Amino acid sequence: xxxxxxxxxxxxxxxxxxxxxxxLGMELHKVHSDGITLRCQVRKKLLNKAGAxxxxxxxxxxxxxxxxxxxxxxxxxxxxSTVELKVNYFRPVTAGAVFARARLLRIGSTxxxxxxxxxxxxxxxxxxxLVTYIFLDARGxxxxxxxxxx
Numbered sequence: 001x002x003x004x005x006x007x008x009x010x011x012x013x014x015x016x017x018x019x020x021x022x023x024l025g026m027e028l029h030k031v032h033s034d035g036i037t038l039r040c041q042v043r044k045k046l047l048n049k050a051g052a053x054x055x056x057x058x059x060x061x062x063x064x065x066x067x068x069x070x071x072x073x074x075x076x077x078x079x080x081s082t083v084e085l086k087v088n089y090f091r092p093v094t095a096g097a098v099f100a101r102a103r104l105l106r107i108g109s110t111x112x113x114x115x116x117x118x119x120x121x122x123x124x125x126x127x128x129x130l131v132t133y134i135f136l137d138a139r140g141x142x143x144x145x146x147x148x149x150x
Contacts, residue, residue: 011036011072021064024057028068035069035103035114042095052092058100058118059087062129065102066114070133073104083111084132087118096121102131110138 012028015021015038024046029039040046040061048054063085070080099119106113111134118127 010076011068014068014071014076015064018064020060024060026061026064029099031072032101032103035101036065036072037102038065038068038100040098040100042093042097047094050092052094053098055087055089058089058098058127059085059129061098061100062087062102062116062118062127063131065100065116066104066112066131066133069102069104069114070112073107079136080112080133081136082131083134085129086131087127087129089127091124091126093120093126098126100129110135 008028008031011031015026015028024040025043026038026040028036030037038061040057042053046053046057063082067080067082070078097120099121101117101119102114103116104112104114111132114131114133116129116131117125118129120126
């Protein structure tokens, strides 16, 4: 399928339309030729009982980063949904911001696999994720956008 990349403003709007992403405070930080970077400010409400960013926030950030990268790449024309997510956590974050740099590694006719490097404000790698999305319009599937993630 032809690349139909969206403009950064359109890509930012995707995050605002997803209530959960807005709740976590995700925002588009940068658009790259091979993906995007999201940013999430660490806040007290996002910390675990040990005072570090909850792992679910980092996982959600990674998931959304790949979803937004796909949305950006295809101009929002392909409905998608997450089918697999794996995160390795390396170090805790207690303050500042977390960045999720998504790269689309493999775009097939049905599935897309993305890698996400999670970093803190000092550019320390705090984790890495692999995220797989399915194109819901592949092989005669749902093409109305219902069930879209990210």
